[in-house]
Amino acid sequence: MKTLLKNAREQKGLKTREVAQILSIDQALISKFESGTRRPTKEQVSKLSQLLEIDYETIMVAWLKEKILYEIENEEFALKALLLAEQEIQNNRKEINSVILSSLQVSLDEIEILKNQIQSFNPFETRQISRALELDFIFKSIRFNGNSLTLEETKSIINEGLTIAGKSMQEQLEAINLQETISYIKALIQKKTPLNEKEFLAIHSLLFKGIKPENSGKYKNDAITAREINLLFNWLDTHKNTLHPLVLAAETHLKITSISPFEHGNLQMASLTLNWILLQHHYVYAGTDSNEESIAEYVSVLEHSQQTKDTSIFTNYILRIEKENLVRAIELVSK
Known part of the structure; x- marks a missing residue:
């Protein structure tokens, strides 16, 4: 943890004196945290995480590890106690996840019924739905980012x-x-290409082709971003077959916005990755409406979910959007 703190501070170009002044922590304590002779409190860890832009999970894991080692490292039965503690934590975690999934299950079941209804339509009807919802998603996405094109103008382009x-x-x-990027994603899905880092960067490059070429397809140049992206794709690989696709999509969106790996386009990349996962599993686009009220709700839900570390808040929001869009898709055919 001491190395984590020192490296992050130096990368930010801050002196220990400056960190101490900003966080109202004694400078001598900051130096002791970095030398490993003192451990910060949980509150101090949170402050350091925000100021030095260290991923909260990463710094908390390092802090807890040192806390555990301090308490039991030299105890004779430390390893046996740790094994028992791990088993109990896993059991408790399973119970918590089961409760969360149960709270989402009603929405997930309703969505599956709607999804199956759409899959029963003939090929002409499903193409009609796909074209309409794709245009709608493109329009909402660009409007969300301040583009002034109308729906009809977007359609003409x-x-x-x-x-x-x-x-x-x-x-x-x-x-x-955006239309070309979506076509690229659909081609990847057709080839059954899994969501991977190479294609993630290719999508960002396509999205900003001719707009911001100097940063297109490139992460921010810092070690923390590289580490967090590596953790993200390891997490995706671990959970892609165990989490429900809608839950996986929502949590991936949350992780991308938390990391913010690019100089620009992080919300767009989070949205596109979420929808890549949805389309992979035969769901429809989940996009936020472009009016002020809807955008404000999206931002509020996203921030609340991140601040409370409660992914179910944002997942429930995505489930609602997906359900609304499935209903709209069915209505397109019914008219």
Whole structure:
């Protein structure tokens, strides 16, 4: 942990005196944390995590490890006690996860019924749904990011290849790039390509092609981002076959927004990755409406879920959006 704190501070270009002043912690204590002669309190760990931009989970694991070692490292039966403690923690965790899943299960069951209904439609109807929802997702996504194109203008650019007078080329390029990115994702799904880091970067590059070329397809240049991205894809590989796809998609979105690995486009990448997972498993797009009220709700739910470390808050939000879009998809055919 001492190395984690010191490296993060130096990467931020801060002196121990500056950290002490900002956090109202004695400078001598900061130095002792970095030398390993003192352990910070949990509250101090939280403050250090925010200031030095260290992933909260990473620093808490290091802090707890040192706390455990301090208490039992030299005890004769330490390893046996740790094994028993691990078993009890795992059992408790399973019970908690079971409760959370039960609270989501009603929504998941309702979504499956709607999804199966759509899958019973004929190929013409499913293509009709796919085209309509894809255009809607593109429109909502670019509007969410401040693009002024209307739905009809977006449709003309995407479906007819027209150029819209009075609209900037960047705005039109945002719509074109997103449509091409979605086509790329659908091609990956058709080839059964798993979600991986190489394609994650390729998608970011496509999304900002001709807009922000200097940073497209590149992470922020720091060791913390590299480590967190590595942990993300390890987590995905571990959980892709054990978590429900909707839960996996929502939690992946949360992790990407927490890491914020790019200089720009982190929310867009989180949304696209979420929808990549959904489309992989034959769900429909889950996109936030572009009106102010919906955007404010999305931001509020996202922040609340991250601050409380309660992923079920954001997962429930995504389940609601997915259900609404499935209902809308069925209505498109019923009209």
